[in-house]
Amino acid sequence: MIFKQVAEIVGESNCLTEALQSYAVDGIVPKLVVFPENVEQVSALMKLADQERLAVVPRGSGTKMSLGNIPRQVDVVLVLKKLNKILEYEPDDLTATVEAGILLTDLQRCLKEKNQFFPLDPPFSSEATLGGIVATNSNGPGRLFHGSVRDLVVGIRVVHPGGVITRAGGKVVKNVSGYDMNKLYTGSLGTLGIITELSLKLRPLPEVSKTLLLRFSSLSEAARLVLQISTSELLATSLEILDSGAWEIMSRADPSINPGQGVAAPGVTFAARLEGLSENVERQIIQIREWGQQRGTTGAEVLVGDLHDKFWEKIQNHPQTFSVDASNTIRCKASLPASKVEDFFQTVKKIGHSQNLDPVMFSHAGSGIVYIYFGLEAVPTGVDRMSIFSYIIREIRNLSLQFEGSLVIEAAPTELKKKVDVWGPVGDSLKIMKLLKEQFDPHGILNPGRFIEGI
């Protein structure tokens, strides 16, 4: 019996066999949940799983289990949370090596003591693990200035099906020795191997951080302002646009982020995060405000200290901020050339309105990333909801592709996943991707079916 073999590897106390409903993926309940304590145990588990052809779902805190198509099979959920140590931290080199199961928040707390941070601000800031963040290529508003996962991971350790353990990259910040395998595993959703260790590039904390909020009556002016800034000498860390629905949810949940009611009028909210030397933060606030006034802004707020932190925590954790009821929310992410954000916003609104829906939308506009939230409840019962949403998603996806971008459904009810591919088309490189999957996971035991095109 598999349980016995698994228990021999990790110990009985590290196996769960009952009440596994909360580990289900799209409703498919695993037979076993294991909590390995070290890389050797992960390796032994992967050897066993490959021999026995067990479908393995790697997992950190489980914050992104909604991502992906419906799995073909789920046997073992492999939880990495016990691999949670900081293995090396070299403040003078601005690098750290950590185990994959460490919480981002725990790492940040430790780095903060040395006035440093890992410059990544993905959703689920208090629960997400580093391994999960890298495996799902999860990023946040700060990517405009600091880059994304692919820019910040310099080394990786991976356990492959069959149990082989490999390393790639290194601990130094510049490295061209061999293929850059870090990139291959980043965003691969655990379909090529299980990430157990990561070496990261760190940054010093900025001297000053402030937020400038501006309100516009039209989306167009907010979007043009973002482009004006991103194509100028200014150096904003984040440039965001929130539609009126998104702003309403945020300010209702926490009125303190709008202390002077400066952005109370209905319309579109623009937000800039400005960080660095105090002189250049002040100068940027003045300059952006001035540009905003030239574009007819109807209100402004500057957030500092706790309010600044609170505002960005809400933006960073947008799935929690904007999904009032997670199981009844569809969350889509469009990635577009930055110049297309305005057109995209307007057209998606029209598509929504054509079905009497008003999605909540917000954007890391400087980076061309747009999130769209639909509440299932907005469609009256008795109507075929899934048909309506699959129609809308196909329309939005076509639009994204037309703009040379992509659209991924990050969270949706299983019923909808039966009708729409969550990833969308991959194009003419699909064959290479499938061959890579075959090379690294010949028996298809890792997350079968969840990734692109059945991988």
Place this chain on the structure above:
Amino acid sequence: MDKKSLIDELAQIVGVENVFHEPEDLITYQYDAYLSRAMPDFVVFPTTTEQVSKILKVASREKVPFVARGAGTGISGGAIPVKGGIVVALSRMNKILEIDFESRRARVQPGVINLDLSHAMKDKGFHYIPDPASQQSCTIGGNVAENAGGPHCLAYGVTTNHVLGLTVVLPNGEIIHTGGKALDYPGYDLTGLLVGSEGTLGIVTEIIVRIEHRPEAVKTLLASFSSMLDAAKTVSAIIASGTIPAALEMMDKPAIEAVEAFAHAGYPVEAAAVLLIELEGLKDGMDRLAKKIVEICQSHKAIEVKVAQNEQERMQLWKGRKCAAGAIGRICNKYYLHDCVVPRNKLVAVLSEIYQIAEKYQVQVANVFHAGDGNLHPLVPMDMSDRDQVERALRAGDEILKCCIQAGGTLSGEHGIGLEKNELMPLIFNEADLTAMKKVKAVFNPEDLCNPGKIFPTPGRCLEVTQRPR
């Protein structure tokens, strides 16, 4: 297929004037900037992706090896056709296809010269950031193959951080597209995997890169020290202080002397080391930041800190750094240029050891390098007519590399593995690590026709330094 028919078939694809096959035409295509050479059988000059595709279809049908070539400035032998065959010279695919300022992207052919791209955007105040020393002649395609770096990569990242999409002709002639103008396309990050693959996975025929607005203000400082170790400590102190300069370069005494004799950049020849520090960003606060850097230098016993007062003085300071390798080339008949990387908090220890190693083997060593990211470039001068001295220089080089690796470093920071260090790969990667990379190669390049003999150690070869090809 005989040679004549192959020439005819290639000529049908690119035109007869774009196929070289006479020995006298092939001579310049047997080497790049590495020490080794090998003669190709043909050189072809395609101008379109479709032509590259047709060429590779012929090559794979006839099992002829092929190598892509940009400007031939690579220093690890990436463009050397070790097994002969076809050199696919991309120098005529040199068009900038699109510049989208609003989205901050440019789409270029691989033969575009690095600096030409920045020049094309100068009027709009934009530039392409990665700036390898050879940026006046090297191509973006070559930069992609080698994942090239440069002084300003300290703050902004190397080539891979600036490349977002590729059109690639696979070794079997199939054309694929990876990434694009936007971020986060679904599927595996093949763009990231291809950048730095040294032309062993296919031939890149179009590249989408990030472009950025130039910084508003630049401040360049030159700090000189009476001891190399003080300079190295200063680098660590600057990084640890929470400032990441745009560039942080270091040169030691032999390098300074060579540079001054050649370029008269105004470096103090009595100094044991200089640091060239460049700050970029908004003008506001820049003076305060510069003052902080000056203070760090002074507290680490800098004998002088010069701040460039205008663009001319700034260019003068950079002139010394940029011509350093050339200047050293003037005083010796050949040198071995290394490219190892160490953690930045190990700089002091590793540099001391490098000098000890040089002393032990009685060779000279000059250090000119990207100190800010720990990327060392020890240059070991060699007199090729003195067999014994060459031998000592190579042994010293190997020991330097091993010392860097022991300090937690790596084989190459920006030059690539190529022919130069493929036999040394087992020093940092075990069999399983290399097998994972070979799986990638097997997917893209199963017949090993595409740039054979690079990156991976040759089976059955041992690590003995004297057996390395050169």
